[in-house]
Amino acid sequence: MVKILYGTTSNLLRVNLSDGAVKRERLQEDTLQTYLGGKCLGAKILYEELEPGIDPLGPENKLVFAAGPLTGAPFAGHSRYVVMGKSPLTGGWGESHAAGFFGPELKYAGYDAIVIEGRAEKPVYLWIRDGVAELRDATGLWGLVTGDVQAAIRRAVGDEKTRVASIGPGGENLVKYASIMSDLYCAAGRCGMGTIMGSKRLKAVAVRGPPKVPIADEEAFTGLLKTTAESAMTGWGTGMFEHGTGGDLAGLHYSGRLPTKAFLKGTFDGSEKITGQTLTQTILKDRATCPDCPDFHYRIVETSGRYTTNPMYGGPEYETLASFGSLCLNDDLEAIAKANELCNKYSLDTIATGVTLAFAMECYEKGVITTKDTDGIDLSWGNGDAIIAMIPKIAMREGLGDVLAEGVKRAAETLGGESATWALHVKGAELPMHEPRGKKGVGLTYATSDRGASHLQVYHDDAFESEANAAPEIGIDSSLIPQSRTETGPRKVKLVKISEDLMALYNSLVICRFVFYPAGVPLQTLTGLFKSVTGWDASPMELLRVGERSFNLTRAFNAREGFTREDDALPQRVRAPLPDGALKGEAYPQQVLDEMLDLYYDNRGWDRKRGWPARKKLNELDLGWVADDLSKRGLL
Numbered sequence: 001m002v003k004i005l006y007g008t009t010s011n012l013l014r015v016n017l018s019d020g021a022v023k024r025e026r027l028q029e030d031t032l033q034t035y036l037g038g039k040c041l042g043a044k045i046l047y048e049e050l051e052p053g054i055d056p057l058g059p060e061n062k063l064v065f066a067a068g069p070l071t072g073a074p075f076a077g078h079s080r081y082v083v084m085g086k087s088p089l090t091g092g093w094g095e096s097h098a099a100g101f102f103g104p105e106l107k108y109a110g111y112d113a114i115v116i117e118g119r120a121e122k123p124v125y126l127w128i129r130d131g132v133a134e135l136r137d138a139t140g141l142w143g144l145v146t147g148d149v150q151a152a153i154r155r156a157v158g159d160e161k162t163r164v165a166s167i168g169p170g171g172e173n174l175v176k177y178a179s180i181m182s183d184l185y186c187a188a189g190r191c192g193m194g195t196i197m198g199s200k201r202l203k204a205v206a207v208r209g210p211p212k213v214p215i216a217d218e219e220a221f222t223g224l225l226k227t228t229a230e231s232a233m234t235g236w237g238t239g240m241f242e243h244g245t246g247g248d249l250a251g252l253h254y255s256g257r258l259p260t261k262a263f264l265k266g267t268f269d270g271s272e273k274i275t276g277q278t279l280t281q282t283i284l285k286d287r288a289t290c291p292d293c294p295d296f297h298y299r300i301v302e303t304s305g306r307y308t309t310n311p312m313y314g315g316p317e318y319e320t321l322a323s324f325g326s327l328c329l330n331d332d333l334e335a336i337a338k339a340n341e342l343c344n345k346y347s348l349d350t351i352a353t354g355v356t357l358a359f360a361m362e363c364y365e366k367g368v369i370t371t372k373d374t375d376g377i378d379l380s381w382g383n384g385d386a387i388i389a390m391i392p393k394i395a396m397r398e399g400l401g402d403v404l405a406e407g408v409k410r411a412a413e414t415l416g417g418e419s420a421t422w423a424l425h426v427k428g429a430e431l432p433m434h435e436p437r438g439k440k441g442v443g444l445t446y447a448t449s450d451r452g453a454s455h456l457q458v459y460h461d462d463a464f465e466s467e468a469n470a471a472p473e474i475g476i477d478s479s480l481i482p483q484s485r486t487e488t489g490p491r492k493v494k495l496v497k498i499s500e501d502l503m504a505l506y507n508s509l510v511i512c513r514f515v516f517y518p519a520g521v522p523l524q525t526l527t528g529l530f531k532s533v534t535g536w537d538a539s540p541m542e543l544l545r546v547g548e549r550s551f552n553l554t555r556a557f558n559a560r561e562g563f564t565r566e567d568d569a570l571p572q573r574v575r576a577p578l579p580d581g582a583l584k585g586e587a588y589p590q591q592v593l594d595e596m597l598d599l600y601y602d603n604r605g606w607d608r609k610r611g612w613p614a615r616k617k618l619n620e621l622d623l624g625w626v627a628d629d630l631s632k633r634g635l636l
Contacts, residue, residue, distance in 0.1 A: 006069075006214045006215055006216035006533060006534050006535050007069035007070060007073065007213060007214065007215070007216070007533040007534040007535075008027070008032055008037065008069050008112050008214075008534075009107060009110055009111055009112050010026055010027045010029075010032065010112070011024055011025070011026065011027065011110055011111045011112060011131070012024070012025045012026075012027050012111065012112060012113045012114070012115060013025075013110075013111045013113070013114045013115070013128065013133055014114075014115045014117070015114060015115065015116050015117070015126060015133070015135070016117050016118045017059075017116065017117065017118040017119055017120040017124065017135070017200050017201070017202060018059060018117075018118030018119055018120070019118065020135055022126075022133045022134060022135060024111075024131070024133075027041075027112060027113075031044070032069070033536070034546075034549070034622060035508070035546070035549070035550075036068060036069055036508045036509060036546050037066055037067060037068035037069050037071070037112055037113070037508055037509070037510060038066050038067065038068040038071075038081075038082045038507050038508040038509060038510035039066070039082050039084070039095060039504060039507040039508045039510075039550045039554075040504070040508040040546050040547075040549055040550035040553070041066055041068075041112070041113060041508070042064040042066045042082060042084040042095075042113065043084070043093075043550050043553035043554050043557065044553060045062075045064055045113070045115060046062060046064060046084060046085065046086070046557065047553055047556065047557050047626065047629075049062060049115075050062060050086060052560035052561050052562075052633075053561070054086065056085070056086045056087060056088040056091065056094075056192075056195075056196065056199075057088055057174060057195070057196070057199040058119075058199070059117075059118050059119035059200070061085055061086050061196060061199070062085060062115055062116060062117045063083065063084070063085040063115075063116040063117075063193065063196045063197065063200065063202075064082075064083070064084045064085065064113060064114065064115050064116075065081060065082075065083050065106065065113060065114040065116075065165070065205065066081065066082045066083075066084070066112065066113040066114075066510070067081050067082075067103050067104075067106050067107045067111075067112055067113070067510055068082075068112075068508055068509040068510035068511070069509060069530075069533065069534050070509045070510065070511050070529065070530065070533055071103050071104055071106075071107050071213075071509075071510050071511075072103070072104035072107035072108060072211070072213040073213045073215060073221070073529075073533050074211075074213075074225075074291070074292045075221075075224070075225055075228045075229075075292060075529060076228050076229050076232040076292055076293045076294060076295075076515050076521075077228070077232060077293060077511045077512040077514070077515030077516060077521065078104065078291070078292065078511060078512075079099050079100060079101065079103055079104050079290035079291050079292070079293065079512070080097055080098065080099050080103050080290075080510045080511065080512055081097070081098060081102060081103030081106060081188075081510060082095060082096070082097050082188075082507060082510055083095070083096050083097075083098075083180055083188045083193040084096075084193075085193060085196045086196075086561075087191040087192055087193075087428075087429075087451065087452075088174070088176050088192040088195045088196065088199070089176045089177055089191055089192040089195070089352075089407050089428050089429055089452070090191065090427045090428040090429050090451065090452045091428065091561060092427060092450065092451070092452075092557070092558045092561050092563055093450040093451050093554045093557045093558050093561075094190075094191035094192060094193060094196075094451060095190070095191060095193075095450070095451050095507075095554075096179070096180070096188035096189055096190045096191050096193045097188060097456065097507065097510075098165075098180070098182055098186045098187055098188040098189075099186050099290050099512060100163075100182050100183040100185075100186035100290055101163045101182070101183055101290070101291060102163045102164075102165050102182035102183065102186070102207065103510065104211070104291055105163040105207045105208060105209060106128075106163075106207045107209075107213060108207075108208075108209030108210055108211050108212065108213075109128045109129060109130065109131065109207040109208055109209035110128070110130060110131030110209055111128065111131075114126070114128075114205065116197075116200060116202060118200070119199065119200050119201060120135075120200060120201040120202065121201075122137070122139055122201065123137070123138040123139050123141065123142040123201045123202075123203050124136060124137060124138050124201065124202060124203065125138040125141065125153060125166075125202065125203045125204040125205065125206060126202065126204070126205045126206065127153075127157060127206050128205070128206070128207045128208070128209075129157070129207075129208045129209065130208070130209050130210070131209070136156070138201075138203035138204065140152070141153075141203045141204070142172060142203060143169065143172065144168070145168045145169065145345040145346060146166050146167070146168045146181040146184055146344065146345055146346075146347055147184055147310070147312055147313065147345060149164065149166040149168070149203060149204055150164040150166060150184060150204075153166075153204060153206050157206065157208070159208055161208065162206050162207070162208045163182060163183070163206065163207050163208070164182065164204050164205070164206045165180050165181065165182040165188070165204060165205045165206075166180070166181055166182075166203060166204035166205075166347070167179075167180060167181070167194045167197045167198055167202075167203060167204070167347040168181070168345055168346040168347035168395070169346050169347070169395045169396060170194065170198075170343075170346040170347045170348040170394070170395040171194035171195060171197050171198035171347045172198045172203075173198065173395060173396060173397045173405070174195050174198050174199060174397075174405075175192075175195060175348060175394060175395060175397070175405040176192050176195055176405060176406050176407045176410070177189075177190075177191075177192050177195070177348065177349040177352035177353070177356075177407055177430070178192055178193075178194030178195040178197075178198060178347050178348060178349070179193070179194045179343075179347045179348060179349045180193050180194045180197060180347065181194075181344055181347050184312050184313050184314065184344060185288075185298060185300075185312075185313055185314025185315075185344055187343075187344065187347075187349065187350070189349035189350065189351065189352075190349055190351070190352070190429065190451065190452075190454065191429060191451050191452070192349075194347045213533070215532065215533050216531075216532060216533060216534060216535030217531070217532040217535070218532075220528070220531070220532040221529065221532035221533060224525060224528050224529055224532065227521075227525055228515075228521050228525060228529065229294055231515075231520045231521040231522065231525065232293065232294060232295060232515045232520045232521060233294055233295065233520070234520050240295050240296075240297035240514065241287065241294075241295055241296050241297060242276075242280065243275075243276030243277050243279070243280050244276045244279070244280075244297050244298070244299045244315075244317050244318070245276070245297060245317040245318035245319075246274075246275060246276025246279055246299070246316065246317055246318045246321045247275070247276035247277060247318075248276070248318055249271060249274065249275045249276060249318055249321055249322060249325075249326075250271060250272070250275045250276075250277065252322075252435075253267050253268055253271040253326075253581075254267075254582070255438065255581075255582050255583070256435075256438060256578060256580065256581025256582035256583035256584065256586075257434070257435040257437075257438035257439065257485075257581075257583065258271060258322065258326050258435070259322055259326060259327050259431075259433050259434070259435055260326040260327065260329070261326075261327070261328075261329050261358075261381065262327060262355075262358040262359065262361070262362050262422060262424060262573070263327075263424055263431065263435070263571075263573050263574055264573070264579070265578070265579060265580050265581070266435055266437075266438065266578045266580055266581040266582075266583055266584075267580050267581040268325070268326035268329070268331075269331075270325075270326070270329070270330075270331025270382075271326060271331075273331040273332075273333055274321050274325040274326070274330075274331055274333050274336060275321075276299075276318070276321070278333060279299060279301065279315065279316070279321075279333060282333065283301040283302065283303050283315070283333065283334065283337055284299060284300070284301055284315070285300050285301055285302040285311050286300035286311065287299065287300060288300055288314070290512070293512070293515065295514065295515070297317075297514070298314055298315070298317075299314060299315030299316065299317065300314055300315055301314070301315030301316070301337050303334045303337050303338070305334055306334055306335075307334050307335060307337070307338035307388065309334075309337050309338055309341045310341060313340070313341040313344040313345060314340070314344065315337060315340060316336050316337055316339075316340040316350075318433065319350060319351050319432060319433050319455075320336065320339070320340045320343075320350040320351075320354070321336055322354075322433035323350055323351050323353070323354025323355060323358075323433055324336045324339045324340070324350070324353075324354045324357070324387055327354055327355065327358045327433065328354065328357060328358045328361060328381065328382065328387060329361075329381040329382040330382050330383070330384045330387060331382070332384035334384075335384025335385070335387060335388060336384070338388050339353075339354075339384075339387050339388060339391060342388065342391040342392065342395075343391060346391065346392065346395035347395075348391065348394065348395060351430060351432050351433065352407060352429075352430040353391065353394065354433075355408060355424055355425075355430035355431060356394070356404045356407065356408050356411065356430065357379075357387055357390055357404070358424075359404075359408045359411065359412070359419070359422060359423055359424065360379055360390070360400070360404055360411075361379050361380065361381050361383075361386075362419075362422050363379075363415060363419055364379035364380065365380070365381065366417075366418075368415050368416075368417045368418075368419050369400065369415065373399070373400050374386075374390075374399070374400050375393075375399050375400070377389050377390060390404070403415065407425070407428060407429075407430065408423040408424060408425050408430055409423055409425050409428045410428075411423070421572050421573070422573060423571070424571050424573060424574075425452065425453060425571065426446050426447060426449065426452045426453035426569065426570065426571070427449075427451075427452035427453075427563065427567050428452055429449075429451060429452020429453050429454070430452075430453065431446065431453045431571065431574075432453060432454065432455035433455075434455045434460065435574075435578075435583075436570060436574050436588055437486075437574055437577075437578055437583060437586045437587060437588050438485055438486065438578075438583050438586065439460055439461045439462070439485050439486075440461065440485065440486055440487060440488050440492060440588070440596075441458060441460070441461045441485075441492055441495065441496045441499070442455060442458060442460055442461060443570060443574070443588050443593070444492070444493065444496050444593070444596050444597075444600060445457050445458040445496060445500060446570060447568045447569055447570050447593060447597070448568045448597070448600060448611075450551070450554035450555060450557070450558055451554075456503070456513065457500055457503050457504070458496055458499045458500050458503060459499045459502070459503065459513070459518055461483075461484070461485040461486075461487075461492075462485060463518045463519075464476070464480070464481045464482065464483060464495060464499075464518070465481075465482050465483070465484065465485070466481070466482055467481060467482055469481060469517075469518040471517060471518070471523055471540075473523060473524075473539075473540045473541070474498060474502065474523065474540050474541060474544050475494075475498050476495065476498055476499075479491070480494060480495045480498075481495070483495065486583070486586060488592050488595070488596055489595075489596075489599075490599055492596070493596055493599040493600050493603055494599075494603055496600070497600065497603045497604060498544075500547075500551060501544050501547035501548045501551060502517075502544060502547060503547070504546075504547035504548070504550045504551050505543055505544055505546050505547030506547075507547075507550075508546050508547065508550055509530070511526075523540050526540075527539070527540055527543065530543065545621065548621060549621045549622070549623065551604075552604075552613045552617060552618060552621055552623060552626070553623065553626065555606070555611075555612070555613055556612070556613055556618070556623075556626050556629075556630060559610075559612045559613070559630065559635050560629075560630070560633065560635065563611075564610050564611055564612070565597065565601075565608075565609065565610055565611035567611075568597055568611055569593075570588060570593060574588055575587060575588050575589060575590055575593075597611070604617065605617030605620070612630070612635060612636075613626075613627075613630075614636075615627040615631070615636055618630075
């Protein structure tokens with residue numbers, strides 16, 4: 001069997017913050033072949049090295065930054081990295097992704113992954129250049145926002161092209177949904193990975209190296225580059241260049257699937273004021289993209305009216321436009337842009353922050369909190385000024401911000417009353433801006449996701465309305481598509497399972513979902529790129545198996561932490577019928593979810609009663625060692 005010798009550095013950097021030890025370890029060829037990199041490699045490391053029940057904010061938790069075998073190879077879609085650890089937000093598997101320049105630069109600097117362990121006595125940052133790593137004092141950086149951190153580190157190392165992943169005050173103050181910011185507008189936002197950095201007193205990771213990835217077949221690789229770039233622009237690419245991901249907001253409103261007023265509605269009267277198209281026509285200053293990608297979907301905005309924003313922090317994409325916009329009944333685009341800037345400066349996840357503020361607005365409307373609790377801030381629906389005022393309070397844990405910094409699940413437990421019924425989360429992670437009643441496959445993924453509600457672990461139902469997106473080589477054939485967004489039953493469940501495995505594969509390679517199938521570049525081209533870079537002539541099904549392996553690893557991780565089928569749930573609100581729009585009356589009843597869960601567990605080879613992987617499935621995926629561990633703990 002061909003081993004992966006190319007595409008990787010075969011190096012892992014282990015950093016112990018408690019004693020300051022920094023050492024390089026070699027990744028074995030069989031490990032790289034079985035787990036590739038990214039999510040799957042990180043899942044193996046954390047499952048092996050973390051004991052269940054540890055405090056996510058204790059020194060015993062570990063944080064893994066990981067690239068993949070395709071990261072850094074110069075084709076469209078190679079520029080991502082993954083950050084993983086035990087989540088402070090959910091208490092289970094934590095995982096977040098970001099694009100931009102940091103992931104490739106990590107590889108260029110000499111490492112496929114970094115494992116951060118322990119806790120520093122005083123603030124530090126990690127500096128890696130050309131394979132040489134050292135910890136440096138960050139006492140003078142503590143308290144700074146991300147833009148100032150990046151500038152200071154670049155001055156200190158004498159290189160303006162150094163790539164920096166850092167936290168701001170949100171991470172330092174252990175806001176449970178703190179992000180890690182790279183390039184100042186690329187956020188590893190979900191699950192509180194920035195919170196773990198803050199708990200370890202790690203202010204930043206800075207990387208620099210020569211842009212070179214070992215490629216097995218340069219001629220074959222070069223031959224695929226033009227096709228890859230062209231395909232990247234045939235799917236979502238053109239639309240994203242014009243209006244970013246926010247270009248979809250208007251369509252979601254008209255189809256009745258735009259999360260509005262904390263998911264109480266599916267349409268927003270002010271939607272036209274906050275669309276990607278409106279942003280393009282008003283506050284757009286420039287566009288940016290990742291290395292080697294033609295999409296240029298990042299919005300660079302500048303405002304100088306009621307709110308002044310700095311273009312270096314980028315601009316709001318769809319999730320942010322909706323979470324601070326329609327979800328809060330706010331149609332003030334400049335306020336949304338300012339909220340985006342503040343979250344990027346303070347290192348806060350815009351999804352979780354927006355959902356938490358919508359929750360607070362509902363609490364305010366229903367009298368659970370008053371101006372006495374908000375320090376006089378009027379948290380009425382649609383008040384953009386209140387949103388801007390509350391974000392620093394959350395980051396600094398001041399007043400009500402201290403409660404909201406815990407996320408909606410814990411905030412509801414603190415505030416009491418009926419607030420738990422409108423706390424929108426799964427396993428403690430706030431719902432993204434996609435309406436599960438209008439995307440039944442997404443809803444199933446929300447419920448079963450290893451990291452709580454996530455919109456990035458499955459391709460959305462819309463992608464499979466057309467036979468053009470059939471992929472028989474991985475089991476997505478005419479028996480599964482086309483199918484509607486609201487279809488439930490065996491076909492939908494099987495499609496979700498395959499799509500989830502595919503996304504987990506992409507997150508292990510590590511590549512961009514916006515560029516590859518079903519968005520643009522076909523699977524045949526992807527397997528060609530993989531072979532030309534790594535030297536391994538793997539079939540699509542062989543690669544898909546890596547995605548399925550990682551899914552089972554993280555599910556087993558959560559089983560050890562006590563998660564069961566009961567945690568695979570949707571908030572009460574999205575189980576009720578939508579009251580408006582094109583999908584008026586559409587619901588996600590518990591009975592439907594229960595039926596889909598039974599089918600889902602059967603498709604995955606998991607136990608129906610507990611929702612845990614069965615030994616047979618683990619053995620099939622070369623995870624017998626995981627089955628043995630679960631059995632030893634009485635979980636099999």
